[in-house]
Amino acid sequence: MEYKIADHIAAMKPSAIREIFKVLVDPEVIALSAGSPDSSAYPVKEMAEVGDEIFANEFVTTLGYGTTEGYTPLREQTKKRLREKYQTGTDDDDVIITTGGQQTISLFTQTMINKGDVIVCEEPSFIGALNAFRSFGAQLKGVPMDDDGMRMDLLEEVLSTTKNVKFIYVIPTFQNPSGRTMTLERRKQLLELAKKYDVLILEDNPYFELRYEGEPVATVKSMDTEGRVVYAGSYSKVLSPGMRIGFCLANKEIINRMVVCKQVSDVHTNMYFQMLVSKYLDKYDLDAHIKEICELHKIKRDAMLKALEKYVDPRVTFTHPNGGLFIWGELPKGYDGFKLCQEITKKKVACVPGNAFLTDENGVSNGFRLNFSMPSLENIEIACQRIGETVAEFLK
Amino acid sequence: MEYKIADHIAAMKPSAIREIFKVLVDPEVIALSAGSPDSSAYPVKEMAEVGDEIFANEFVTTLGYGTTEGYTPLREQTKKRLREKYQTGTDDDDVIITTGGQQTISLFTQTMINKGDVIVCEEPSFIGALNAFRSFGAQLKGVPMDDDGMRMDLLEEVLSTTKNVKFIYVIPTFQNPSGRTMTLERRKQLLELAKKYDVLILEDNPYFELRYEGEPVATVKSMDTEGRVVYAGSYSKVLSPGMRIGFCLANKEIINRMVVCKQVSDVHTNMYFQMLVSKYLDKYDLDAHIKEICELHKIKRDAMLKALEKYVDPRVTFTHPNGGLFIWGELPKGYDGFKLCQEITKKKVACVPGNAFLTDENGVSNGFRLNFSMPSLENIEIACQRIGETVAEFLK
Numbered sequence: 001m002e003y004k005i006a007d008h009i010a011a012m013k014p015s016a017i018r019e020i021f022k023v024l025v026d027p028e029v030i031a032l033s034a035g036s037p038d039s040s041a042y043p044v045k046e047m048a049e050v051g052d053e054i055f056a057n058e059f060v061t062t063l064g065y066g067t068t069e070g071y072t073p074l075r076e077q078t079k080k081r082l083r084e085k086y087q088t089g090t091d092d093d094d095v096i097i098t099t100g101g102q103q104t105i106s107l108f109t110q111t112m113i114n115k116g117d118v119i120v121c122e123e124p125s126f127i128g129a130l131n132a133f134r135s136f137g138a139q140l141k142g143v144p145m146d147d148d149g150m151r152m153d154l155l156e157e158v159l160s161t162t163k164n165v166k167f168i169y170v171i172p173t174f175q176n177p178s179g180r181t182m183t184l185e186r187r188k189q190l191l192e193l194a195k196k197y198d199v200l201i202l203e204d205n206p207y208f209e210l211r212y213e214g215e216p217v218a219t220v221k222s223m224d225t226e227g228r229v230v231y232a233g234s235y236s237k238v239l240s241p242g243m244r245i246g247f248c249l250a251n252k253e254i255i256n257r258m259v260v261c262k263q264v265s266d267v268h269t270n271m272y273f274q275m276l277v278s279k280y281l282d283k284y285d286l287d288a289h290i291k292e293i294c295e296l297h298k299i300k301r302d303a304m305l306k307a308l309e310k311y312v313d314p315r316v317t318f319t320h321p322n323g324g325l326f327i328w329g330e331l332p333k334g335y336d337g338f339k340l341c342q343e344i345t346k347k348k349v350a351c352v353p354g355n356a357f358l359t360d361e362n363g364v365s366n367g368f369r370l371n372f373s374m375p376s377l378e379n380i381e382i383a384c385q386r387i388g389e390t391v392a393e394f395l396k
Numbered sequence: 397m398e399y400k401i402a403d404h405i406a407a408m409k410p411s412a413i414r415e416i417f418k419v420l421v422d423p424e425v426i427a428l429s430a431g432s433p434d435s436s437a438y439p440v441k442e443m444a445e446v447g448d449e450i451f452a453n454e455f456v457t458t459l460g461y462g463t464t465e466g467y468t469p470l471r472e473q474t475k476k477r478l479r480e481k482y483q484t485g486t487d488d489d490d491v492i493i494t495t496g497g498q499q500t501i502s503l504f505t506q507t508m509i510n511k512g513d514v515i516v517c518e519e520p521s522f523i524g525a526l527n528a529f530r531s532f533g534a535q536l537k538g539v540p541m542d543d544d545g546m547r548m549d550l551l552e553e554v555l556s557t558t559k560n561v562k563f564i565y566v567i568p569t570f571q572n573p574s575g576r577t578m579t580l581e582r583r584k585q586l587l588e589l590a591k592k593y594d595v596l597i598l599e600d601n602p603y604f605e606l607r608y609e610g611e612p613v614a615t616v617k618s619m620d621t622e623g624r625v626v627y628a629g630s631y632s633k634v635l636s637p638g639m640r641i642g643f644c645l646a647n648k649e650i651i652n653r654m655v656v657c658k659q660v661s662d663v664h665t666n667m668y669f670q671m672l673v674s675k676y677l678d679k680y681d682l683d684a685h686i687k688e689i690c691e692l693h694k695i696k697r698d699a700m701l702k703a704l705e706k707y708v709d710p711r712v713t714f715t716h717p718n719g720g721l722f723i724w725g726e727l728p729k730g731y732d733g734f735k736l737c738q739e740i741t742k743k744k745v746a747c748v749p750g751n752a753f754l755t756d757e758n759g760v761s762n763g764f765r766l767n768f769s770m771p772s773l774e775n776i777e778i779a780c781q782r783i784g785e786t787v788a789e790f791l792k
Contacts, residue, residue: 001594001622001623001624003508003596003647003649003650003653004508004562005507005508005653006506006507006508006509006510006513007510009506009507009508009653009656009657012656034461035461036460036461039456039459039460042456042459044455044456044459047455047459048451048455051451052448052451055444055447055448059440059443059444059447060435060438060440061638062638062639063435063438063440063443063636063637063638063639064432064435064636064637064638065430065431065432065637065638066638098662099495099640099662099666100662100663102660102661102662102663103661103662105660106660106661106662110402110405110531111401111402111405112399112400112401112402112405113402114402114403115511117402128659128660128663131656131659131660132660132661135506135656135657135660166400198397200399226397227397228397240459240460241459241460241461241663242457242458242459242460242461242462242666242667242668243458243459243666243667243668244495244662244663244664244665244666251399253399254399257399257401257405260405260408260527260531261405261531263524263527264498264501264502264524264527264528264531265498265499265502265528265661266494266495266496266498266499266502266640266662267496267498267524267637267640268640269640270495270638270639270640270666270669271638271639272638272639272668272669273666273668
């Protein structure tokens with residue numbers, strides 16, 4: 001039979017990058033296309049230890065229904081850590097545990113967006129967020145970035161000329177895909193503009209603790225005094241993604257609405273891993289673990305930056321991220337990043353073309369995203385050499 | 397600041413039953429309000445055993461990102477079991493693993509519903525589904541039931557007079573909240589009417605294997621030859637709900653669309669419990685386990701039916717469910733089930749008033765739902781006695 005799919009779901013095209021991802025089944029392909037930490041960065045031994053304890057003592061509890069808001073001790077630990085370590089969150093805020101950071105984006109969008117409402121995003125931005133916005137019928141407006149993050153002059157231009165903007169979506173620290181970090185000055189301007197035009201900010205901050213150099217920059221939420229910033233966080237990048245434990249910190253009124261949406265979305269996040277993370281936080285030093293991950297990832301970032309410099313034509317520019325998981329390459333103006341990635345694929349290296357991260361799905365981008373956390377040091381070297389060869393032919 | 401919540405989320409009122417649920421924090425209250433199996437029915441030892449094995453051998457795998465469709469072996473096992481044991485599913489169908497049965501309802505609704513589209517439901521029906529439908533802006537139309545399930549004459553009346561019906565939502569077996577089972581004859585009529593008016597059917601079937609007497613009735617999906625039925629299933633009621641493992645069996649085109657929605661909803665369901673369920677199915681006999689649960693639950697159902705007959709004024713009628721978790725009571729016409737439940741609460745028994753299950757949130761119902769799987773046999777006796785006392789005063 002013929003199905004009448006909902007308008008905005010039907011409008012979501014099978015992504016062009018799927019073609020490129022198909023090559024990943026070939027074990028010889030070096031994937032620079034992922035968005036995970038190095039799997040050797042998961043604290044497997046410690047997690048298995050607390051996991052065993054739960055099996056022994058509280059397994060029946062984890063098997064029953066939990067509350068939609070999340071496991072209370074984990075909510076309290078999350079709130080306390082954000083508050084004490086990052087001055088983020090006030091007495092008016094609350095935390096909901098979500099099924100990964102992605103669910104925070106999805107639940108908040110469902111809570112706020114009427115079909116046709118506008119969400120303003122960095123251009124380029126995280127494809128998972130853009131598609132979540134699209135899946136609820138939102139209109140997207142992109143604001144270009146420079147090395148200091150989203151351009152505030154262009155943001156004001158959009159805000160002053162666009163009706164029905166509900167919120168601004170930013171990944172201020174080690175942005176996906178660009179690796180860029182928004183400066184403190186820009187963050188303050190962002191908050192001022194959000195106030196001036198009375199819109200909310202969704203601050204998506206999954207990478208910020210993966211800092212390999214430079215000084216931390218205050219979260220946008222830490223400067224928020226009126227409940228204008230909704231903060232999406234995750235344990236995926238500092239512990240592991242497969243367990244699907246994220247969170248949202250926001251004004252209680254927003255959290256209460258998101259709880260209603262979560263209840264009808266998946267009732268609650270799996271209890272076992274909520275308890276496991278909670279016990280891990282009790283028993284082990286997460287900050288010490290993060291320090292270890294950062295050392296591991298820094299070596300890989302440095303290796304990739306060095307290899308790119310060594311092998312790739314200097315007309316191609318690369319960001320120098322102070323943390324996170326991604327380096328962003330840009331071809332000279334007029335060249336198509338998608339076509340380059342297709343060519344790179346033929347040399348058995350997978351990376352993600354920039355057009356995947358555009359608010360306009362039909363747009364063309366001269367950019368491409370490289371992940372440095374997953375491949376081995378050896379494969380980083382090989383992959384960059386192949387990219388260099390491809391670029392040489394491509395720019396000829 | 398003042399938040400501009402999305403229209404259909406803002407329209408979802410804090411449920412009236414929350415007031416009644418507040419009493420549940422009092423440990424002296426006997427809860428007949430839940431929707432879980434008896435926790436002694438979880439195969440804790442066996443699950444812990446396979447869980448330990450995963451810790452020992454494959455824990456790192458479970459911690460990385462998984463595919464959105466779900467863990468391939470579990471998808472295959474689920475498909476095979478439905479096909480071989482229940483003749484449910486064809487070569488044109490596929491399975492997606494969801495974060496509990498609730499997520500199937502939510503993803504399918506998001507996939508199909510434009511704001512204002514109509515979903516036809518049994519009246520009364522499962523509140524979690526009704527609220528999921530509301531959260532995507534659907535209009536609800538209720539069709540009354542009798543002991544044989546949804547009334548097909550009234551369904552046709554609705555279908556022939558209502559525009560933009562996208563699908564019919566039914567819980568054909570041991571329905572929540574009524575405990576009723578739709579007869580085979582009605583199921584065939586349902587499918588015929590769906591064809592005639594070209595609408596889909598969402599068959600929500602989480603309880604059907606918890607049968608304590610009588611012969612199994614074929615699933616609606618098993619009679620579907622053209623991909624008109626979308627089947628929502630779950631491991632929550634036969635293994636345990638806290639792990640959040642459900643599934644959807646439907647035509648591949650629908651599954652592909654739901655995968656897109658799931659990707660932006662929570663990326664994938666937690667890997668660990670997908671593997672745990674898969675290994676449980678490999679290593680143990682789920683059917684034998686279900687048989688054990690059924691024996692346990694039958695004793696409780698019988699105890700509650702007997703105690704209700706003993707203590708409660710016969711002007712109040714109760715369904716005699718052949719399985720599942722719920723008995724549905726009805727006061728004589730003109731009496732309000734919500735008011736009765738308020739009175740019952742004062743005697744430290746919690747049950748769910750019928751109005752919670754209506755498509756019209758402001759409607760009045762003479763019904764109320766009792767769960768028999770969770771309370772102990774002793775508490776079933778005490779609770780029914782208290783209900784009997786309350787009814788006696790209430791009908792005076």
